[in-house]
């Protein structure tokens with residue numbers, strides 16, 4: 001069974017996250033990379049969790065990763081989400097290292113397994129913005 005389209009509310013960019021959200025509208029997934037120790041930083045912020053440097057540059061990420069953990073939601077009380085069940089909430093471990101909380105779409109939720117390869121997909125959101133999710137990359 002494939003999930004219906006998920007709600008896509010517009011994001012609320014901040015000074016630190018605006019480049020990330022803007023890049024999504026160009027189907028580009030950016031990560032910050034620490035200029036001192038090369039750690040990829042998630043969520044977007046100019047503070048390295050590994051070495052505490054405040055110097056980081058935006059780099060284009062591969063958009064690929066693997067399912068680290070996930071759950072299938074069959075009953076949702078979230079406004080606007082009840083009609084989208086079943087849907088998948090997952091932590092995806094990016095090839096660059098960080099783990100991102102996301103949805104896995106475009107597949108059978110019951111066929112997913114931890115460790116499955118996934119790739120980023122982009123969806124339009126309100127007000128000309130975009131969101132990212134992941135889909136199976138088998």
Ligand SMILES: [Zn+2]
Nearest residue numbers: 034037048051
């Ligand atoms: Zn660092």
